[in-house]
Amino acid sequence: MLRAASTLRKVPQPHAGERGLSLVEVMVTLAITALAASLIVETARPVDNLKSEHDRLAQVIERLDLRARVSGEPTGIMIETTGYAPATWKGGQWQISVREQRTLPERYRLRVSPASGDGPQIVFDPLMPAPMPEIFLSDGSRQMRLAYSRPVQP
Template sequence: MAASSPPRLSHRQGPDRRASAGFSLIEMLVALAIVGVASSLIVLTARPADPARVEFQRLIQTAEVTAERARISGTPAGLRLSADRYEPVIWQAGDWQAVPRQARSFPGGLTLAWTEARPARRSLEAADPDVPQIIFDPLGHTREAQLSLSAGSTRHTLTVTAEGIHVDGPRR
């Protein structure tokens, strides 16, 4: 006895399977429109990144990397500061050398200020513009200093001590 194949239905018999398989073009367009409106609402309501906070995080990261570089290499490293920029430097061949491609300028409206707990007493340091304001000593003799990044009425503060870097929250 030969195996018989199942009977075939013509396209006129039974329900049209193509109409019920998948989504119609209109359904797809409606779904895309809903997703588009929802995503645009999310984008419009999201707060933009606070430039002061972003720059402050970069300053913290640069200070931590510079302090770690001093500790690992066994040679002093530091941060050369001005009101509108900073750059990490390292002690090499008897002079302070800027770390290549690491200088950072602040966007408009941001200002950096710093104070030392015990200001340097040597006039040589005060007279030489190449000496960094913050020096990370690999032997643990780092002088305490406080850095403040201000944007309008908001101020972010970072304290450098021999024990490490301490971050204070933003103040208004």
């Protein structure tokens, strides 16, 4: 009779005191991990909310300018100290886009120079380009100027 060669080996049992990591080893590993995590958090940049609001407003202005050039219809933006709302010229009057209206956080303020009367402070008319007024956004301690230059049309 033939018997298959047995390849079973006896698994060595750990000796007493060699059953995994000791409490000291686990504590050292956790301390190193916590130190590395705190260094990563300390070097991360804080979010600049004023810059974020500035960039958001700049994107809205750029989108309105593009919309006016593509559609051929004037667009504009109504600016108040506490927020802004895009507007379109329809039926002989300005219509505010309530869906795109933006109210700024409590401490933020907008200012347009030179100030204008009724209607949008900035108008994007594809037939009659107007100069861009200066727009300032502040949070009480800092102020940022919004600079937007209209692309030159070929």
